Amino acid sequence: MTRRIMLWYRNDLRVHDHEALHCAVREGAQILPVFIDSPTLGRHPLPGNPHIPSFRRKFRLESLIELDQRWREWNGSLVVMSGEPDQVIPHLCAKYGIDEVFLNAEASDDEYRQYQQLARNLQSAPTSCRLFYGASMIHPEDLPFELQDLPDIFTQYRKLVEARLRVRACFATPTAVQALPHQETPFEPQLPQTIVDVRSALPFQGGESAGHHRLQHYLWESDAIRTYKETRNGLIGTDYSSKLSPWLANGCLSAQHVFHEVRRYETERVANDSTYWMIFELLWRDYFRLVMEKFGTALFSLQGISPRNASPPRGRHIGTFEKWVNGRTGDRFIDANMRELLSTGFMSNRGRQNVASHFVHDLGMDWRLGAQYFEELLVDYNVYSNWGNWAYVAGVGNDPRENRRFNIARQANMYDPAGTYQALWLD
Numbered sequence: 001m002t003r004r005i006m007l008w009y010r011n012d013l014r015v016h017d018h019e020a021l022h023c024a025v026r027e028g029a030q031i032l033p034v035f036i037d038s039p040t041l042g043r044h045p046l047p048g049n050p051h052i053p054s055f056r057r058k059f060r061l062e063s064l065i066e067l068d069q070r071w072r073e074w075n076g077s078l079v080v081m082s083g084e085p086d087q088v089i090p091h092l093c094a095k096y097g098i099d100e101v102f103l104n105a106e107a108s109d110d111e112y113r114q115y116q117q118l119a120r121n122l123q124s125a126p127t128s129c130r131l132f133y134g135a136s137m138i139h140p141e142d143l144p145f146e147l148q149d150l151p152d153i154f155t156q157y158r159k160l161v162e163a164r165l166r167v168r169a170c171f172a173t174p175t176a177v178q179a180l181p182h183q184e185t186p187f188e189p190q191l192p193q194t195i196v197d198v199r200s201a202l203p204f205q206g207g208e209s210a211g212h213h214r215l216q217h218y219l220w221e222s223d224a225i226r227t228y229k230e231t232r233n234g235l236i237g238t239d240y241s242s243k244l245s246p247w248l249a250n251g252c253l254s255a256q257h258v259f260h261e262v263r264r265y266e267t268e269r270v271a272n273d274s275t276y277w278m279i280f281e282l283l284w285r286d287y288f289r290l291v292m293e294k295f296g297t298a299l300f301s302l303q304g305i306s307p308r309n310a311s312p313p314r315g316r317h318i319g320t321f322e323k324w325v326n327g328r329t330g331d332r333f334i335d336a337n338m339r340e341l342l343s344t345g346f347m348s349n350r351g352r353q354n355v356a357s358h359f360v361h362d363l364g365m366d367w368r369l370g371a372q373y374f375e376e377l378l379v380d381y382n383v384y385s386n387w388g389n390w391a392y393v394a395g396v397g398n399d400p401r402e403n404r405r406f407n408i409a410r411q412a413n414m415y416d417p418a419g420t421y422q423a424l425w426l427d
């Protein structure tokens, strides 16, 4: 009898370079693709109950709509359900006689517990789970050290991996797939109404084809990657940086695929400091994931993973928090960045570093509140990069020795000398 495999999608909303999908097809199985919208995942109450626009939710829904369309081309469709995965999945497995559940591993505590609870609930069922690794640029098995030996300093990690950099080849998108027929309600979501701000760095559209278009544009059409190292600290416009982060965060683009495209660009056009720097940033992305895998929930504590006896600020004053959130601190550079985030769900890397530093080191606030707010707002939120960067800026992350306090006036002078960015968002 044909094997039946459930493909449980989480942050891997694509069909290209998807090892689990590839394996299920190779095994000749009938496949049931499933996404569970879990209401409890990563939810923390915020003080003052700020208004949270739905940029991230919209992006995810658009990504799911496209994934569903892909499966319809294979005469199937994506099952999208709400609830707790450890309850919903065993129910679906029993209903459709599933032999095995395939999923991509996540390293965050919440998602790992979800998986463990599911595996426990399936223990008495004839269904097993198989984990794949599709989120990082470097496959964990190709790292030149064991997880417990991950260096606490990024530069040490980078040198180790660069000395033997190996990024696996991508898995081809399957052409013929046997989708398992099902009777679940078709996925026809209402997209939340969001207003597209004309000042937006990019009107982000979810889904893997939009991700591929963006990559194509940034590398091949605009050639913007050629000068990435010089432009990456920019604040205005579409091409000062790649803007690939939302697609990477949702897994609409595979990091391996981006790597190989950059390498192809280096071969066919130019290899320079800028193309190197793009890979360098993707190494940061991998690194923060490994940091969370190594330290687990410690990264969510006030002291973070700092080996020192750090005592970061612990302010939780609602008024101060609300002024920061709404871009009304009185510092024009900070306020412009915070308003961009609130209006679009995106902020440049330069902006993020400044508003985070200001929140912690100038306003004396508990860095975790800032991280939680970013978690709700960012269209490219990813648990590893967000919490890792926040802890880093707060001085309680990896490499906690340096003073991470930014001189905001100096930064504004350096990166927005004519005040154009501030005027764009404030005047």
Ligand SMILES: Cc1cc2nc3c(=O)[nH]c(=O)nc-3n(C[C@H](O)[C@H](O)[C@H](O)COP(=O)(O)OP(=O)(O)OC[C@H]3O[C@@H](n4cnc5c(N)ncnc54)[C@H](O)[C@@H]3O)c2cc1C
Pocket: 232, 241, 242, 243, 244, 245, 246, 248, 249, 278, 281, 282, 284, 285, 288, 347, 348, 349, 350, 352, 353, 356, 374, 378, 380, 381, 382, 383, 385, 386, 387, 389, 390, 393
């Ligand atoms: C406080 C704070 C919070 C952040 N939260 C997130 C988050 O939730 N999700 C997220 O993807 N990035 C986060 N970043 C990192 C970085 O700001 C964004 O990845 C970047 O601005 C996205 O724009 P881009 O795709 O144009 O990046 P580019 O400059 O074009 O870089 C290419 C890719 O490299 C990766 N990258 C670049 N910088 C970093 C970095 N510092 N850390 C990890 N990966 C990096 C991203 O995947 C990015 O898409 C955060 C940074 C700070 C300081």
